[in-house]
Amino acid sequence: MGLERAARVLSRVGVLVAVAPVAAAAAGDPSAEMGPMLGPMHTHNVAGLAVILGLILFATILSLVHLRERVGWMRKERLLLDELTQLGGAHDRSEMLLHSERQVLVTWAGRGDPAVIGDVGFAQDLRSQDGRHQDGRGLNSALQDPRQDPRGGQGPARRLLAFETWLTAQDAQLLDAAVATLRERGTGFRMNLRSLAGRFVEAQGQAVSGRALLRLRETTEERRELIELRGKLEEAKRGLSALAGLLDALPQPVWQRGTDGALAFVNLAYAAAVDAQSREAVLNQGLELLDRAAREQIARQASRPGFAAHPLRLSAVVAGARRTLDVTETALETGRVGIAVDVSELESVRADLQRQMDANVRTLDQLPTAVAMFDARQRLIFHNAAYQRLWDLDPAFLESRPLDGEILDRLRAARKLPEQADFRSWKADILAAYHAVEATDTPWYLPDGRALRVVADPNPQGGLTYLYHDVSESMKLASRYDALMKEQAETLEALKEPVAVFAADGRLTVANRAFAVTWRLDPATLAGRPHADAVIAACRALTPDQSPWAGIRQAVTGLNETRSGHACRLDMSDGTVLDCSAQPLPLGATLLTFIDVTASANVERALTEKNDALERASQLRDTFVHHVSYELRSPLTNIIGFTQLLGDETVGALNERQREYSEHIMRSSAALLVIINDILDLASIDAGSLELQRETIDVRATVEAAARGIEDRLAESDIGLDLDVPEDIGSVFADGKRVRQILFNLLSNAVGFSEPGQQVRVEARREGAELRLTVVDRGRGIAPEVIDRVFDRFESNTLGTKHRGVGLGLSIVRSFVELHGGRVEIDSAAGRGTCVTCLFPVEPPPGDGRLPGTGQPGEGVRGAPGAAARIAARPAAANLDAAE
Secondary structure, eight states, X not given: OHHHHHHXXXXXXXHHHHHXXXXXXXXXXXXXXXXXXXXXXXXXXXXXXXXXXXXXXXXXXXXXXXXXXXXXXXXXXXXXXXXXXXXXXXXXXXXXXXXXXXXXXXXXXXXXXXXXXEOTTHHHHHHSSSOOOTTSOOSTTOOOOGGGOGGGSSSHHHHHHXXXXXXXXXXXXXXXXXXXXXXXXXXXXXXXXXXXXSOEXXXXXXXXXXXXXXEEEEOOHXXXXXXXXXXXXXXXXXXXXXXXXXXXHOSSOEEEEOTTSOEEEEOHHHHHXXXXXXXXXXXXXXXXXXXXXXXXXHHHHHTSTTOOOOOEEXXXXXXXXXXXXXEEEEEETTEEEEXXXXXXXXXXXXXXXXXXXXXXXXXXXXXXXXXXXXXXXXXXEEEOHHHXXXXXXXXXXXXXXXXXXXXXXXXXXXXXXXXXXXXXXXXXXXXXXXXXXXXXXXXXXXXXXXXXXXXXXXXXXXXXXXXXXXXXXXXXXXXXXXXXXXXXXXXXXXXXXXXXXXXXXXXXXXXOHHHHHHTTOOHHHHHTOOBXXXXXXXXXXXXXXXXXXXXXHHHHHOOOSSOOOEEEEEEOTTSOEEEEEEEEOGGGOEEEEEEEOHHHHHHHHHHXXXXXXXXXXXXXXXXXXXXXHHHHHHHHHHHHHHHHHHHHTSSSOOOHHHHHHHHHHHHHHHHHHHHHHHHHHHHHHHHTOOOOOOEEEEHHHHHHHHHHTTHXXXXXXXOEEEEEOOTTOOEXXXXXXXXXXXXXXXXXXXXXXXXXTOEEEEEEEEETTEEEEEEEEOSSOOOHHHHXXXXXXTOOOOTTSSOOOOSOHHXXXXXXXXXXXXXXXXXXXXXXXXXXXXXXXXXXXXXXXXXXXXXXXXXXXXXXXXXXXXXXXXXXXXXXXXXX
């Protein structure tokens, strides 16, 4: 630097020498003005003068420069001394700092041996538990010792770099690999290691000025705490991550707000509740689950000092649906955290529970059992109406929630509790039920004669529930039941009929004395409750027929789902006849009764034989009538035919008496023919072979035709006839011949029982779907004891008149009317005459032509050949006696 400054000075001197003549001329130097005149002679002198002056100037300048540089050197020397002093202090401080901690530095220069600075016994110290040298020196005194130079290759450096001797195996491998990478590639590292003594070591490697530097430092307590804090921080981070995952797994929306009230964190449920794609979208857009009013209310509650947070019941739209939420926000130093629990279903369940509780209360109020509930403090919290009625307590007193002991005291004062010699002890025993585990059941006998069954049932949440059952009636019923059972047992013993009761398991439970006597059983055997099979086996020996016992056994021991009674008859070997009846009883029991029906069986057998004889006689009579009717008709027809020939005088003239006899023969034969034809009609009806010839007939014409057939009888008996048939009576679908025959028989019967001068009335009326034909006379009438038999066959009652008949007229009337699907009604009384009404359906019943009560076909069933023609061929003018 001094040479460079000198060169610059010399260059400046040369310039000055060159410009000096110019300057002198400019300053008015005479020599300068004389330069041209002096010429070359003076050039050499001037040059020498210039050189001298330059040298002088150079020396001057050089001296000045030297002085200046010397000052600079002295200043620099002082600076260097200061730096040296500072470096010495820094060196001392570095050594102090280096040895203030348990650490060592290892450096490598290329492939050379390592140099160790610091505590050379570092590794040995880490192998011991107390952290001190084996020679007793402390770590701070373990400075670099020239006698322990590690370059010998066998010193402490070798022991220090044998990491596996003082580090754990895993950490030693990591450190070896990191040192190798540092020396080969210059890659730095920092790691925390653990020694075999359980102490912590910080290893730091880096490349510095082409050297590989390894720093091993035992961490201080603060460092250890820092490591532990880092571990706790990592654990807290993991816990926070798990907590965040847990919050995301919660179905309830959870959020965190900053101090400014803005959302800082939300879980996935919150994002789903506000219909957001992600939590970031919620935070970026500030989507709120609750409205402004709800948030302000929550903020006011959370800002109250010392106020414990409790959930607020709010309404909000969650995922597009209106829901009820329990929202809780808690203030923290960094803001507030909140959670919203959906209680919509809980509210619905609570409402249902409240309705159920109300229904239970109403149900309890309807129960006859008195119910009272007391809480853990022994205060009345509920009672039903039966409780108030039972003790007749003031409702206001009960509504004041009195103590159980207060109620007992009031009831004792009103003399409504059982009389006790030591009421205090009795009361203490009653109240001890509050501390019991099981329910207690105690009878109370009240002064008014009532008996109560008091059940004290401990509640799970504390308190008692009292149930007061009035068992007065039950006790009375039990007493009556016992008396009734004794009475029934005595009654059964007094019965002459054998009676036995078998239980559901088939064993005999009750058997009276008659049962043992009838079946010759030992009473001691019956008292041992034998099985039904043993009893039946003993009874079978007395009955020749064994078949009924199978049914009896089935009724007693059968397992049918629907039990029914069983009845049978048993014939014993001694001729006794028993009617056995097995009736099911409650609880699977069976009642077995035996009735001695020997007498009634004999009578029944006799009646059956007599009935069979009567049926055979009736059948014989019907067969006789049938055959006689047909056998009589043929000769009668011949008599009528020959009588007509005589009356016509085709074989010769007759005198007056002969003609009169012929007319009598004719009338008698005609009457006999009518009777025979009636018998034939009844026989045809019984045989089911009579067929109605239905057609549409004019009612008025039919009535008039029947009236013309009895004109002779009316004139002979001096009886008037009144026909009351409307002109618009219309028609009916029926057999006209049979209707005329019905009217003829009724008119003949009316004329026969009427006195001369009386009048017979015939009425025809249409009533809805029926045609009513009525024949009324003013004769003697029919007695009540006879009226029930007038429609029976061959039942003839003259009632003191001249009327005679075989008793078939009204029977034929009823048969023909019923064949038409109608009915006959009769109204008569002695002295008032008789009114016979026939009711015909206007239209016949569809598909019905049978005679009711007989099961025989009517219309549509073929009759005997020529029967209708024979009936129609009767002489219309003859006075026919067709009824009684």
